[in-house]
Amino acid sequence: MTQKHPPTDLKPYFLTIDDVQHEWNGVLDWPSFFGNENPVAVDIGCGRGLFLVTAGEANPDVNYLGIEIDFRQGRHGAKRLQRRRLNNVRVLGGDVFIALTKLIRPKSVAEVHVYFPDPWWKRKHRRRRVFTDHFVDLCAEVLQPGRLLHSWTDVEEYIGVIRSLMDHHPRFESLPDPDERPATHDMDYQTSYERKARKKGTTVHRGRWRFLG
């Protein structure tokens, strides 16, 4: 019988919601979690972690937490962090709705990034989408006043939904969309899904909003 290798221990780069319950008393207290007082950005549905790696390396004075429900993807991202010893970046394996309601303190987040959220094309699956009015309300709870939420997608119908939720929310104001920047090398994209979309020639819609408080 072949024996399965136990998963590589990726702590502290990858941890689950259960780990936070047991090891951090169920609350992400950023200064003790990251070991410093730097601002914290969250990347929701971080996938394989390209954004976390590039942003974490470019901004060592910002802490990044990726939240990813698919542990295989999240662990893949965490391996990238471990190889680079990127100590300002962590991946939390679990559902963003649990993380935002139970683990992350109100007014403790300096940036929210939501790149290429799953579109769930079939109408009967639409309620699995992350971007809903409840999600926007939860982001408004955790964001610090004056800070930004960024969301990009190549799904035209979904950006319509996102814009409508964000533009009509009384606690956010819409900012001008950022411009597309030419990529200088194969990994020079914000996320893996951005790379896929641009290589296919699909339009990427980019939105950003300021939380008014």
Ligand SMILES: C[S@@+](CC[C@H](N)C(=O)[O-])C[C@H]1O[C@@H](n2cnc3c(N)ncnc32)[C@H](O)[C@@H]1O
């Ligand atoms: C289309 S992928 C985009 C990945 C990455 N942001 C990118 O742009 O390359 C969407 C990701 O969101 C994750 N996801 C979906 N629902 C989630 C949830 N409720 N909580 C956390 N992650 C979620 C999926 O597992 C998937 O990895």
